Amino acid sequence: MFAKIKYYVEQSWVLMVAAIAFGTLLAITDAAWKPRIEQNAVNRFTELAGRLLPNAIRFESATSEPLTIDIGGKSVPVDVKRGLNAAGQTVGWAFVCTGSGFADKIQLVAAVDAAFETLAGFRVLSSNETPGFGDKINITPDEGGFFQPQFVGAPVGSLTLVKTGDPQDINDRIVAISGATVSSQAVVDTFNAYLVPLRETLAAEGLLP
Numbered sequence: 382m383f384a385k386i387k388y389y390v391e392q393s394w395v396l397m398v399a400a401i402a403f404g405t406l407l408a409i410t411d412a413a414w415k416p417r418i419e420q421n422a423v424n425r426f427t428e429l430a431g432r433l434l435p436n437a438i439r440f441e442s443a444t445s446e447p448l449t450i451d452i453g454g455k456s457v458p459v460d461v462k463r464g465l466n467a468a469g470q471t472v473g474w475a476f477v478c479t480g481s482g483f484a485d486k487i488q489l490v491a492a493v494d495a496a497f498e499t500l501a502g503f504r505v506l507s508s509n510e511t512p513g514f515g516d517k518i519n520i521t522p523d524e525g526g527f528f529q530p531q532f533v534g535a536p537v538g539s540l541t542l543v544k545t546g547d548p549q550d551i552n553d554r555i556v557a558i559s560g561a562t563v564s565s566q567a568v569v570d571t572f573n574a575y576l577v578p579l580r581e582t583l584a585a586e587g588l589l590p
Contacts, residue, residue, distance in 0.1 A: 429504040430475035433492035437464030450578035480571030485509040515564030
């Protein structure tokens with residue numbers, strides 16, 4: 382019996398030391414890579430937002446702390462960035478918004494004009510939608526996509542997804558991607574959840590003209 386107890390203690394001690402060693406190693410690795418990962422995220426956002434607001438040469442947070450909006454009864458922090466031109470004038474606003482897609486969460490970089498009245502479009506930051514169907518939300522206007530261009534110039538307000546229509550008619554009706562209605566609806570729902578609350582919050586902060 383004593384031998385079994387001794388063996389158990391010895392093995393437990395080895396396991397505890399190994400756990401502490403690996404935990405320390407992971408913490409060191411995380412601390413070393415975290416700044417680079419965060420900078421890569423900032424660079425990616427700036428790249429995508431810059432495509433949506435080409436007159437902006439830099440982006441800076443509109444407020445010292447992220448704005449908080451209510452989405453489905455939950456308080457969601459949003460770091461709204463102000464797009465500034467060479468003269469320091471606001472040419473638009475950009476932010477990341479998250480919604481539930483068909484397969485997983487989707488993250489979009491969205492942009493609007495300086496008055497927060499008209500959409501400047503969106504780009505997909507991350508998505509795991511079905512290849513060949515839902516992932517068509519990723520296709521940019523430069524790549525010949527028809528879904529993303531419908532948001533460029535659309536009014537900030539309640540958007541509606543429709544199955545048929547002319548995608549070249551820019552209004553509050555967004556034509557869905559055939560075979561990917563759920564993914565299309567996810568993008569529309571995400572915009573509807575974020576746009577108006579953000580505009581109202583920015584206005585309340587005195588940041589809109």
